[in-house]
Amino acid sequence: MSKIEDEIRGIAKKLLEEGKVKYFTGYAKGPDSFRARPIIIDDPKDVDKLIWSPCCVNNLGVYLVDEMKKKPKRGEEPDTRPVGIVTKACDARGITVLHQENILPKERVYVIGIPCRGMADPEKLEKHARKKGLGHDAIYNMDIKEEKMMFTGEAEGVKVAFPREEVLLDKCKECVHHNPREYDIVIGKRIENPHVDKYATIRELEDMSLEEREKFWEMIFERCIRCNACKEVCPMCYCEECTVEKAKPMRWCSKSADKSNNEFFHLIRAMHLVGRCIDCGECERVCPMAIPLRKLYRKMAKEAEKLYSYEAGLNPEEDPVFATFRVDDDDEFE
Amino acid sequence: MDDMIIKKDKLPKWSSELSDYKIFAPHREDDVVIFKEMKNVNKVVLHYANSVMPPKEIFFPQTQELFKYEKSPEMKVSEAELPLEKVLLFGVRPCDARSFLIMDKLFYWDYEDHLYKQARDNTVIIGLTCTSPHHNCFCTSVGGKPYSNEGLDVLMTDLGDRYYVEVLTEKGEDVIRKPDELFSKPTDKDRKERGEIWEKAESEVTKNVEVEGVHDKLGELFESKYWDEKSRTCVGCGICSFLCPTCHCFDITDEDCGNCGRRIRTWDTCMIPEYTVHASGYNPRPGKKNRLKNRVFHKFRYFPDRFDAIACVGCGRCISKCPVGIDIVETLEEVKEVEEVEE
Amino acid sequence: MPEYEPKILAFLCNWCSYAGADLAGVSRFQYPPNVRIVRVMCSGRISPRFVLKSFQEGADGVLIAGCHPGDCHYSKGNYYTRRRLTVLGKLLEHVGVDPRRFKVKWISASEGGKFADVIKEMTENVKGLGPQRSFKRVDDDE
Numbered sequence: 001m002s003k004i005e006d007e008i009r010g011i012a013k014k015l016l017e018e019g020k021v022k023y024f025t026g027y028a029k030g031p032d033s034f035r036a037r038p039i040i041i042d043d044p045k046d047v048d049k050l051i052w053s054p055c056c057v058n059n060l061g062v063y064l065v066d067e068m069k070k071k072p073k074r075g076e077e078p079d080t081r082p083v084g085i086v087t088k089a090c091d092a093r094g095i096t097v098l099h100q101e102n103i104l105p106k107e108r109v110y111v112i113g114i115p116c117r118g119m120a121d122p123e124k125l126e127k128h129a130r131k132k133g134l135g136h137d138a139i140y141n142m143d144i145k146e147e148k149m150m151f152t153g154e155a156e157g158v159k160v161a162f163p164r165e166e167v168l169l170d171k172c173k174e175c176v177h178h179n180p181r182e183y184d185i186v187i188g189k190r191i192e193n194p195h196v197d198k199y200a201t202i203r204e205l206e207d208m209s210l211e212e213r214e215k216f217w218e219m220i221f222e223r224c225i226r227c228n229a230c231k232e233v234c235p236m237c238y239c240e241e242c243t244v245e246k247a248k249p250m251r252w253c254s255k256s257a258d259k260s261n262n263e264f265f266h267l268i269r270a271m272h273l274v275g276r277c278i279d280c281g282e283c284e285r286v287c288p289m290a291i292p293l294r295k296l297y298r299k300m301a302k303e304a305e306k307l308y309s310y311e312a313g314l315n316p317e318e319d320p321v322f323a324t325f326r327v328d329d330d331d332e333f334e
Numbered sequence: 335m336d337d338m339i340i341k342k343d344k345l346p347k348w349s350s351e352l353s354d355y356k357i358f359a360p361h362r363e364d365d366v367v368i369f370k371e372m373k374n375v376n377k378v379v380l381h382y383a384n385s386v387m388p389p390k391e392i393f394f395p396q397t398q399e400l401f402k403y404e405k406s407p408e409m410k411v412s413e414a415e416l417p418l419e420k421v422l423l424f425g426v427r428p429c430d431a432r433s434f435l436i437m438d439k440l441f442y443w444d445y446e447d448h449l450y451k452q453a454r455d456n457t458v459i460i461g462l463t464c465t466s467p468h469h470n471c472f473c474t475s476v477g478g479k480p481y482s483n484e485g486l487d488v489l490m491t492d493l494g495d496r497y498y499v500e501v502l503t504e505k506g507e508d509v510i511r512k513p514d515e516l517f518s519k520p521t522d523k524d525r526k527e528r529g530e531i532w533e534k535a536e537s538e539v540t541k542n543v544e545v546e547g548v549h550d551k552l553g554e555l556f557e558s559k560y561w562d563e564k565s566r567t568c569v570g571c572g573i574c575s576f577l578c579p580t581c582h583c584f585d586i587t588d589e590d591c592g593n594c595g596r597r598i599r600t601w602d603t604c605m606i607p608e609y610t611v612h613a614s615g616y617n618p619r620p621g622k623k624n625r626l627k628n629r630v631f632h633k634f635r636y637f638p639d640r641f642d643a644i645a646c647v648g649c650g651r652c653i654s655k656c657p658v659g660i661d662i663v664e665t666l667e668e669v670k671e672v673e674e675v676e677e
Numbered sequence: 678m679p680e681y682e683p684k685i686l687a688f689l690c691n692w693c694s695y696a697g698a699d700l701a702g703v704s705r706f707q708y709p710p711n712v713r714i715v716r717v718m719c720s721g722r723i724s725p726r727f728v729l730k731s732f733q734e735g736a737d738g739v740l741i742a743g744c745h746p747g748d749c750h751y752s753k754g755n756y757y758t759r760r761r762l763t764v765l766g767k768l769l770e771h772v773g774v775d776p777r778r779f780k781v782k783w784i785s786a787s788e789g790g791k792f793a794d795v796i797k798e799m800t801e802n803v804k805g806l807g808p809q810r811s812f813k814r815v816d817d818d819e
Contacts, residue, residue, distance in 0.1 A: 038659075219363070223363065227572040227577075282657070288655045289387075290366045307763060322761055327746070327756065
């Protein structure tokens with residue numbers, strides 16, 4: 001069992017026992033070796049279910065938005081104690097954006113920040129294990145070995161190693177913010193931020209011609225089945241009623257899942273994520289149709305940084321990028 | 335009709351003989367396997383556990399036009415054209431084939447859906463025995479088998495360099511009676527081999543749940559706190575129902591563009607609040623718990639009550655793709671264990 | 678076959694650009710009839726949805742015009758527009774929409790000539806590009 005896991009459990013236990021938090025959101029063992037899943041616990045007795053492993057990929061911030069949307073029953077005093085939550089560096093930036101946008105007051109959340117060098121892609125783990133002749137549930141005790149730059153697990157009492165570079169999630173390879181900035185408590189040592197190309201995923205597209213890009217996206221947008229998983233797992237998509245689902249006073253986007261309407265949906269979502277997307281990569285991970293959504297949102301992030309020197313989730317005091325302007329902003333409109 | 339054998343290298347020849355059919359087969363597109371109209375036989379993939387999307391959209395398209403209207407100069411309404419083309423659906427897994435029978439029950443129920451029926455009648459379904467089930471498959475728990483032939487016209491089994499072809503219906507004969515030199519008679523060895531493969535495949539379906547009793551138990555759990563607990567981490571996306579081969583809910587909306595427009599039927603999912611919200615704004619299923627509960631109830635209680643069949647074929651897609659790891663098999667196990675019956 | 682005539686949808690702000698278009702008419706500046714004008718109170722009213730919806734419904738080009746930065750009737754509406762639409766332009770380019778189909782111009786009430794020129798230039802460009810198909814809804818054929 002890793003040290004970080006112990007500490008998470010200890011903190012959660014203390015917080016719950018003292019009644020300092022309403023409940024605690026963390027990760028638990030998932031349906032197979034390579035998937036962790038979110039868990040919400042109220043009882044300090046349950047803290048042993050909490051884990052910390054390279055499979056903790058979910059962004060739990062989405063549950064904070066749920067919490068803020070809850071309406072107390074009539075006549076009931078609302079419980080405004082904070083919610084405890086385990087966050088990786090990217091998830092913590094998401095919470096900063098929620099603070100910035102006045103969706104989540106700081107006193108309503110207790111953030112455990114964990115410096116993170118990246119999490120493992122469950123599919124890559126599975127492939128890697130299969131090569132070693134190990135099935136989806138053969139491995140247990142997955143752990144992160146920081147100093148050796150690898151993930152480890154055990155199968156039938158034997159240690160199994162996964163080289164980090166081979167199984168890392170794509171978004172983690174491009175991450176330059178390994179340390180959470182806003183937190184109530186931090187577990188683990190600070191990690192030196194790497195110098196990598198954070199926009200690597202869109203370079204290839206940027207080099208294409210207009211026609212090539214149009215062709216690239218055409219097939220992809222056609223494939224979308226509009227299951228809405230991308231927006232439901234996104235902590236930034238917190239609208240009570242999404243503009244693409246709204247039918248009153250007019251329907252902006254038809255329910256018809258054709259290329260035109262799918263593209264409308266994805267581009268509107270991309271516009272709504274400018275300067276807000278913290279690149280947790282959840283949308284792309286959950287998409288059943290393998291739509292490379294990060295290639296849209298990363299482009300938006302790049303433009304926001306290039307034009308307005310703005311990066312999402314770094315400074316809670318700053319105004320959101322579209323909620324402000326500078327008189328001498330770049331003007332290409334004449 | 336007797337069973338047949340076809341060599342794998344003869345498949346392109348066979349498919350070219352079937353030019354009067356529109357052939358749908360599994361394709362790989364950026365790591366997702368989906369059913370698509372086959373233009374080139376080489377693009378077809380047959381080594382996969384199961385397609386990401388079930389082939390239900392051949393009969394029940396995600397977006398289907400019901401009628402069109404035009405206002406100028408007078409009102410003109412034209413009904414949607416019937417899908418008249420002959421379709422051959424190739425490489426369907428037995429679990430998905432069983433789902434068609436389940437969908438039939440609904441679409442042929444009190445009103446016979448003519449668009450669905452026409453598409454069903456025009457389609458020949460060629461199944462492919464599941465030889466390497468995915469670890470989330472649990473077809474054997476809900477009445478299926480990796481080699482089940484229910485709902486199929488032809489069942490093929492991969493024997494290495496050839497397929498064992500079992501013709502099950504007249505519709506199936508239509509596609510198999512084509513040139514004789516493509517097909518040969520199976521030997522006893524082929525039969526034996528097929529038997530072994532079937533057995534092996536069945537033994538590889540390791541996930542299972544005893545569904546006996548779930549129906550009755552659910553009846554006691556409508557008000558249970560269990561659903562609050564279970565739905566806490568659900569994010570409310572539509573993956574489980576959109577990828578489900580038996581989920582069949584739809585919405586009907588109008589697409590209006592000034593002087594013309596159309597009425598369309600689109601897939602809907604009970605996992606989103608908009609599914610049940612009334613015009614008044616009132617929502618009888620306001621929370622995630624109500625919605626998650628509904629999905630389980632629909633599959634394992636309401637549907638069996640009405641049609642005497644479980645609306646689940648055990649394909650495991652909802653388990654594999656759920657963003658937060660909600661597992662229907664685990665849910666059923668837990669349902670059976672839930673002790674308290676709420677006040 | 679008649680020559681292809683593009684459809685251009687223009688969103689003009691009430692205080693500057695709409696008056697500019699008016700001036701173009703009063704001054705009898707010639708410009709192509711391919712443009713359809715929608716008047717909005719401020720260019721800040723323009724949501725990216727308007728642009729995408731226009732393309733979806735069959736516009737071949739979309740023009741948005743407002744007061745020059747600094748001249749906004751509501752003092753800062755067009756500064757917000759500028760940020761929003763700059764990024765929208767980048768996004769459209771990223772998914773393969775030709776930037777000549779989507780234009781933002783600052784046209785004041787006194788710039789009737791500029792308005793006519795902008796329409797002329799844009800019509801020419803879009804005509805050269807041909808009909809916009811990428812976004813168009815499949816069902817509404819001509």
